[in-house]
Amino acid sequence: MKKNIKNNVSWVGKIDTELRQFHGSDYSTHKGSSYNSYLIQEEKTILVDTVWRPYADEFVNNLKQEIDLNKIDAIVVNHGEVDHSGALLALLEQIPDTPVYCTAKAVDSLTGQYHRKWNFKTVKTGDTLDIGNGKSLAFVEMTMLHWPDSMATYLTGDNILFSNDAFGQHYAFGGLFNDLADRCVLEYEAIKYYANILTPFSQILKRKLSEILSMELPIDIIATSHGVIWRDNPIQIVEKYAAWCDNYQENQITIAYDTMWDGTRSLADAIAAGIVEEDPKVTVKVYNIAKTDKNDVITEIFKSKMLVMGSPTVGNDMLGSVAGFLHFLKELKMKNKKAATFGCYGWTGEAPKKMAEFLEKAGYDLVDEPFRNNWNPDANAIHTARELGRRLAKA
Numbered sequence: 001m002k003k004n005i006k007n008n009v010s011w012v013g014k015i016d017t018e019l020r021q022f023h024g025s026d027y028s029t030h031k032g033s034s035y036n037s038y039l040i041q042e043e044k045t046i047l048v049d050t051v052w053r054p055y056a057d058e059f060v061n062n063l064k065q066e067i068d069l070n071k072i073d074a075i076v077v078n079h080g081e082v083d084h085s086g087a088l089l090a091l092l093e094q095i096p097d098t099p100v101y102c103t104a105k106a107v108d109s110l111t112g113q114y115h116r117k118w119n120f121k122t123v124k125t126g127d128t129l130d131i132g133n134g135k136s137l138a139f140v141e142m143t144m145l146h147w148p149d150s151m152a153t154y155l156t157g158d159n160i161l162f163s164n165d166a167f168g169q170h171y172a173f174g175g176l177f178n179d180l181a182d183r184c185v186l187e188y189e190a191i192k193y194y195a196n197i198l199t200p201f202s203q204i205l206k207r208k209l210s211e212i213l214s215m216e217l218p219i220d221i222i223a224t225s226h227g228v229i230w231r232d233n234p235i236q237i238v239e240k241y242a243a244w245c246d247n248y249q250e251n252q253i254t255i256a257y258d259t260m261w262d263g264t265r266s267l268a269d270a271i272a273a274g275i276v277e278e279d280p281k282v283t284v285k286v287y288n289i290a291k292t293d294k295n296d297v298i299t300e301i302f303k304s305k306m307l308v309m310g311s312p313t314v315g316n317d318m319l320g321s322v323a324g325f326l327h328f329l330k331e332l333k334m335k336n337k338k339a340a341t342f343g344c345y346g347w348t349g350e351a352p353k354k355m356a357e358f359l360e361k362a363g364y365d366l367v368d369e370p371f372r373n374n375w376n377p378d379a380n381a382i383h384t385a386r387e388l389g390r391r392l393a394k395a
C-alpha cells in the first residue's frame with residue numbers, strides 16, 4: 001500500500017511483521033523488519049530500491065495498482081543485497097529496458113545474483129539525475145557501508161536522504177515515522193543493528209559521516225531501507241552514529257558465559273557481585289550465552305567498557321558455544337574494550353587461557369590473569385571470584 005512521505009514521494013515497501021531471523025539465522029529480528037521502497041513522482045517517475053524476494057510479486061502487484069509500470073523512468077538501486085533488490089527480477093521482466101542507476105560494484109553484485117544484463121547506468125559520488133520540477137537526485141557512494149556496492153541517494157528540493165541500510169533498524173512498524181514509533185524499541189533496534197552489522201566498518205563510517213556533513217546538505221528526512229523513516233529531528237540518528245562509530249562505550253560491564261554443571265555460572269554471579277560491591281555505579285549485565293539471543297548479548301557488549309567471558313573446560317578447550325560466540329564477536333572488530341576470562345574445570349583447565357588469548361588477538365585489553373577454578377566453587381573460590389570482580393571494577 002502506497003503511503004505519502006512528503007510532497008510527491010511515497011513509501012511502497014513491505015512491512016514484514018513475521019520475520020524472526022535475518023542474514024540466514026545470523027541476526028535475530030524480534031520485532032520483524034521492513035523493506036522500504038520509495039516512489040518519486042515528479043516529471044520523471046523514479047523507484048528507489050525494492051523489497052525482499054519472497055514479497056516480489058506482492059510488491060509488483062501493489063505497484064501496478066498505483067502506477068502504470070511503463071511510466072517508471074528509472075530505478076535507483078542503492079544496494080544489491082537481496083532484501084532490497086529481490087523484486088527486480090519480477091519488476092524488470094515487465095519493464096526490461098528501464099535504466100537501473102547503481103554503483104559499478106552493484107552491477108557486479110546484481111549480475112552475480114540474478115544473472116541478467118539489465119540497462120545499468122553506473123553512478124559515483126557527485127553524479128546527479130535531473131527528475132524535473134527543479135529537483136534532482138544526487139548519489140553518494142557508501143562503499144563498505146556495509147557492502148562494496150552500497151550508496152545513498154539525496155533528493156534535492158524535498159531534502160530527503162535515501163540512506164538504504166545506514167540508520168536503519170529491524171523493526172516492523174506500520175506507522176513508518178520515528179515520531180510515531182515506540183521510542184524504547186526504536187532506540188534498542190537501532191543500536192542492535194549498528195552493533196551487529198555496522199561495527200566492523202566504524203572507521204569508514206566516521207570518514208563518510210564527516211564527508212556527508214561537509215556537504216552541508218539540508219536534511220529534512222532520512223528515509224532508510226529498514227524500519228522507521230526519520231522525519232522528527234533526523235539528525236538525532238546521525239549523532240548517534242557519530243558516537244557509536246567512535247569507540248563507543250557506556251559505564252557497563254557484561255559477563256557472558258556458558259556452563260555445564262553450574263560451576264562457571266556460580267563464578268559469573270560472584271564476579272558480578274564483586275564488581276557491584278566495588279563500584280555500585282557501574283551497570284553489570286550477566287548472560288548465559290546458551291540461553292540468550294546472540295545478537296542481544298553482542299549489543300550489550302557493544303555498550304560495555306569490559307567483557308568478562310566464562311567457559312568451563314571441555315576437551316582441553318572452551319565450550320563450542322563459547323568458541324562460536326567469540327568467533328562472531330571477533331568479526332565485529334570492536335575497539336577500546338577491556339576483557340577478562342574465567343571458568344571451572346575438572347582436570348586440565350585450558351579454557352580461560354584460550355579465551356584470553358583469543359580475545360587478545362581480537363584486540364581486547366586483558367586486565368587480569370585468566371581465572372580458573374578446579375571442580376565446583378567452594379566458599380573460598382566464590383570469595384576469590386568476588387575479589388576478581390572487585391579488581392575488574394577498578395581496572
Ligand code: FEO
Binds near residue numbers: 081165226
Ligand atoms: Fe538491508 Fe545490506 O541489506
